[in-house]
Amino acid sequence: MVTQTKTKVDENGDLAVLRFEGDITSHSEEAVLGKYRALNAATKKILLDFSKVPYLNSSGIALVIQLLMAANKASQKVVCFGLSAHFVKVFTMLGLAKYTSLHADETAAREAVG
Amino acid sequence: MKLLLLLFACAPSLSAQTGPLLDLSGEWRMSADDRPAYADPQFDDRTWKTVRLPWTQRPPIGTYWLRRGVDVPVGFSPATAFLTVGPVGEAYEVYINGERVAVAGKFGDFREAQLAHSRTFPLPPGPLPARLHVAVHVERMDVAQALSLFPGGTYAVTGSAPSLVDENLLLLLRQKTNQAPNLVLWASLLACALLFWLLWLAEKDRVELWWLGLLTISRGAIHICFYLAISLDSYPLPAPLSAYFAHALSSAALAELIMAFANVRTWWMHGLVWSYWLLHLLLRLPVRASALFDFAVLVLLFLGWQRNRQRDRLTWVTLLLVTMSHFNVGLRALPTSIEVNGYDLNLTSSALIVLSVLLAFLSLRRLLADRREKQRLAGELEAARTVQQLLLPAAAAQSGAWDLDAVYEPAQEVGGDFHWNRTTPDGSLVVVIGDVSGKGLKAAMLVSVAIGALRNEKSSSPAAILRALNEGLTGHTGGGFVTCCCARFDADGTTRVANAGHPAPYDDGEEVVVESGLPLGVVPDADYQESPMKGEQFVFISDGVIESANAKGELLGFDRTRQMSTRSAQEIADAARDWGQNDDITVVTVRRATLPGKVLA
Numbered sequence: 001m002v003t004q005t006k007t008k009v010d011e012n013g014d015l016a017v018l019r020f021e022g023d024i025t026s027h028s029e030e031a032v033l034g035k036y037r038a039l040n041a042a043t044k045k046i047l048l049d050f051s052k053v054p055y056l057n058s059s060g061i062a063l064v065i066q067l068l069m070a071a072n073k074a075s076q077k078v079v080c081f082g083l084s085a086h087f088v089k090v091f092t093m094l095g096l097a098k099y100t101s102l103h104a105d106e107t108a109a110r111e112a113v114g
Numbered sequence: 115m116k117l118l119l120l121l122f123a124c125a126p127s128l129s130a131q132t133g134p135l136l137d138l139s140g141e142w143r144m145s146a147d148d149r150p151a152y153a154d155p156q157f158d159d160r161t162w163k164t165v166r167l168p169w170t171q172r173p174p175i176g177t178y179w180l181r182r183g184v185d186v187p188v189g190f191s192p193a194t195a196f197l198t199v200g201p202v203g204e205a206y207e208v209y210i211n212g213e214r215v216a217v218a219g220k221f222g223d224f225r226e227a228q229l230a231h232s233r234t235f236p237l238p239p240g241p242l243p244a245r246l247h248v249a250v251h252v253e254r255m256d257v258a259q260a261l262s263l264f265p266g267g268t269y270a271v272t273g274s275a276p277s278l279v280d281e282n283l284l285l286l287l288r289q290k291t292n293q294a295p296n297l298v299l300w301a302s303l304l305a306c307a308l309l310f311w312l313l314w315l316a317e318k319d320r321v322e323l324w325w326l327g328l329l330t331i332s333r334g335a336i337h338i339c340f341y342l343a344i345s346l347d348s349y350p351l352p353a354p355l356s357a358y359f360a361h362a363l364s365s366a367a368l369a370e371l372i373m374a375f376a377n378v379r380t381w382w383m384h385g386l387v388w389s390y391w392l393l394h395l396l397l398r399l400p401v402r403a404s405a406l407f408d409f410a411v412l413v414l415l416f417l418g419w420q421r422n423r424q425r426d427r428l429t430w431v432t433l434l435l436v437t438m439s440h441f442n443v444g445l446r447a448l449p450t451s452i453e454v455n456g457y458d459l460n461l462t463s464s465a466l467i468v469l470s471v472l473l474a475f476l477s478l479r480r481l482l483a484d485r486r487e488k489q490r491l492a493g494e495l496e497a498a499r500t501v502q503q504l505l506l507p508a509a510a511a512q513s514g515a516w517d518l519d520a521v522y523e524p525a526q527e528v529g530g531d532f533h534w535n536r537t538t539p540d541g542s543l544v545v546v547i548g549d550v551s552g553k554g555l556k557a558a559m560l561v562s563v564a565i566g567a568l569r570n571e572k573s574s575s576p577a578a579i580l581r582a583l584n585e586g587l588t589g590h591t592g593g594g595f596v597t598c599c600c601a602r603f604d605a606d607g608t609t610r611v612a613n614a615g616h617p618a619p620y621d622d623g624e625e626v627v628v629e630s631g632l633p634l635g636v637v638p639d640a641d642y643q644e645s646p647m648k649g650e651q652f653v654f655i656s657d658g659v660i661e662s663a664n665a666k667g668e669l670l671g672f673d674r675t676r677q678m679s680t681r682s683a684q685e686i687a688d689a690a691r692d693w694g695q696n697d698d699i700t701v702v703t704v705r706r707a708t709l710p711g712k713v714l715a
Contacts, residue, residue: 058697
């Protein structure tokens with residue numbers, strides 16, 4: 001059963017953390033892109049927290065890719081953490097390494113983003 | 115006729131039961147003014163109009179006074195005297211010589227309205243004066259026609275408490291008879307509620323049908339409350355009060371119905387509606403609170419109509435009728451029922467029946483239209499599926515040194531996966547497998563675009579093919595993307611592969627290490643690199659294999675897929691489908707023609 005995506009946003013200076021909860025699917029546009037677009041204009045570093053995301057389908061991954069492309073265009077650094085081993089492989093397979101880095105937890109992600 | 119005989123048989127004989135009797139029936143003075151001074155025995159009521167009690171016809175709605183003076187006969191001096199009052203109104207108080215001696219019901223609150231019985235009250239002890247000045251302060255409420263059948267009843271002072279059982283049974287029987295049209299309304303409303311809920315089960319996105327079912331059944335409950343009240347001796351709550359709760363429920367359902375019609379889905383409005391109903395249930399809010407809420411519903415109806423005027427006009431008009439009659443129940447500005455051939459007919463429920471019949475008709479018409487539309491769409495999907503099957507290449511191909519097998523099982527009528535192959539003039543086999551993000555017709559259309567581009571592609575280099583496809587698809591994916599893997603198998607056994615975000619192929623049971631570029635259609639200038647492969651039997655899959663999920667939500671996953679990657683295309687597809695298909699499944703196997711047997715491994 002597909003659950004509705006919720007996103008909690010923590011902003012601190014130029015760093016923002018988007019904490020997703022629930023499956024990310026075609027119904028998650030507001031939770032992914034909507035929350036990204038609503039971030040403070042001064043945001044330069046973005047952490048995407050997938051630790052409470054059990055499943056992303058292809059449409060949901062498309063939303064994440066759109067976020068990564070938009071952030072790349074805006075010269076923002078994006079770091080992901082909390083992905084399951086399956087989706088780490090999927091993200092790697094999708095060639096997203098050029099646009100984001102994948103980390104096990106938030107501490108590692110915060111270190112990576114500097 | 116049977117009823118008339120029954121009425122005649124049950125006619126009471128009060129004097130025979132009670133001995134000495136001071137009859138108060140006959141001419142009384144009546145004033146529609148409401149002044150406490152009218153209880154004064156000295157008040158001069160000669161200018162008032164004359165009426166007769168028991169009522170011979172239904173008295174007007176409102177508050178009024180009835181007065182009568184009567185001489186007590188010599189010798190009429192019982193130890194305790196009793197006053198018997200017929201069904202004069204829903205609330206009343208009786209004064210004898212200026213002293214209040216009897217009270218029934220509660221003025222200004224129809225929820226406490228009394229059943230239309232004759233009632234007997236003991237008078238204060240002591241000898242009766244020579245003349246009795248009887249003043250009755252009455253409130254005739256327009257609420258409970260079931261409880262207010264006025265013709266008939268006893269008005270008397272007696273020497274002992276009379277038995278009124280037969281007379282009241284007679285009144286109850288007449289009340290039940292009087293309720294016949296409302297019982298028909300109740301049955302109709304119940305049938306409508308069931309119909310609406312059945313329609314809702316057929317179309318769960320039409321939430322207004324659910325609310326309409328609740329509205330009709332709560333209106334029906336009002337009639338049930340009254341009927342139970344006149345049928346049961348020990349009805350748990352005063353009938354008007356329980357009907358009042360049912361009315362509050364129907365008001366809440368009406369508000370929800372209007373919101374559903376107007377497509378208003380604001381959570382706080384739902385909260386407000388049900389808080390109101392809960393408050394009614396817990397606090398027994400004043401009658402005016404009901405009128406205030408029903409007025410708010412009327413305003414909501416206007417706003418809803420402003421917001422969604424394109425809905426059927428007749429439906430809005432009928433909703434207006436129902437809402438206004440609801441509003442009137444609390445306001446009491448107009449009668450809530452009309453008399454038809456001696457029977458009372460509730461106007462709100464009648465308006466609701468009209469609305470129900472209208473909406474049932476419109477719902478059935480829409481259901482049939484939707485069915486026709488679904489059949490048409492199913493036909494179009496079938497046609498699209500046929501076109502897609504024609505576009506995709508044959509499931510098996512042979513190209514000199516290489517044999518190809520393919521299995522494609524879309525999750526819906528049309529799929530977002532595709533595979534394609536071509537033999538080049540030099541005998542090489544070019545194989546492409548891809549997956550459009552999303553499902554359904556939109557994905558299928560993009561598949562057609564991709565296949566069309568592949569058919570026109572002259573290059574046989576995997577990386578060049580992906581670059582060309584990316585160029586053609588960028589800007590046309592509607593925010594989605596296409597993962598794609600392209601491989602070339604030369605006649606001399608050389609193999610090369612390029613990947614655009616697609617699951618890597620398997621080579622003799624091991625995942626091929628291949629540099630993956632971005633999926634197609636994401637950025638216009640994406641670059642793709644070719645990697646060599648060394649084996650003799652290869653398996654290409656779509657993510658529908660890896661992401662097949664069982665009932666526990668457990669994915670088939672990369673490891674299990676790798677372990678079965680030496681099987682035939684059909685076996686791999688079957689295993690994924692049996693695990694739990696939730697996406698298109700595509701498996702393509704390519705093996706050296708010199709290998710023995712048709713099945714890999």
